[in-house]
Structures are given as C-alpha cells and as structure tokens.
Amino acid sequence: MKESKGFGTALELRMITPKVLFVDDDCHILSAFQRLFRKFFAIDTALGGAAGQKVVSERGPFSVIVSDLKMPGMDGIQFLSQVRRIAPESMRIILTGNACLKNVIAVLNGGVICSLSRIGSGT
DSSP states (O other), X not given: OOOOOXXXXXXXXXXXXXXXXXXXXXXXXXXXXXXXXXXXXXXXEEESHHHHHHHHHHHOOOSEEEEESOOSSSOHHHHHHXXXXXXXXXXXXXXXXOOOHHHHHHHHHTTOSEEXXXXXXXX
C-alpha cells in the first residue's frame, strides 16, 4: 500500500474532524457560528433546547456542545444538564450576555464545563 503524504483523503479528514453542536434560539446567531467554524469543525445547529436534544440523540456524539443561556422553553442550563446524561463525554459550553454570579453558579452546578460571555450582547 502506498503511503499517503499530506492530509489524506476527504473521508479521512471527515473522520478526524471534531463535531460541534451550537444551540441557540436565534437563527442568525446559528448561521454566524456555521459560517465562522465550518472550515475547522463538522458543525450542526439546533434552534432551541428541545431541537438540540433531538440532534444529540440522532447525530451524536459531539466533541463540543455550545448553548446559549437564555432561550424560551428550555434554557441553556436545563438543556446542557440533560445533555450531560445523554452524552457525558461531550464538552459543554454555555454562552451568555449576562455573566452575573448567580448565572455562573447555576451553570457550574448544572455540570457545564465552561461559560463564555458574548461581547457586545444584551442577551
């Protein structure tokens, strides 16, 4: 078998590309994440927590799952806490425009690994 030089085939690259799921209630934010990161990761998006759970169940596992904190219905803490039971191996990250101490404590108690604040966001 001839030894491959360079990066390998598209299939080989797809197999080693980390899968990332972004969950938000704003489709424009999800589109922006997809545009920003699609060259580096295999990106999936979900519009809200319930849709996010479905994507994790049907298309997982994901290396990283990123969720907005404030979403109608199921907030990011509830979503990522439930995802922790479904996919404990996934790194869970929450985004918020409101990084008050109360939110940070709730996030950490919910088993989220990392909390990131959105710059210039009011939500």
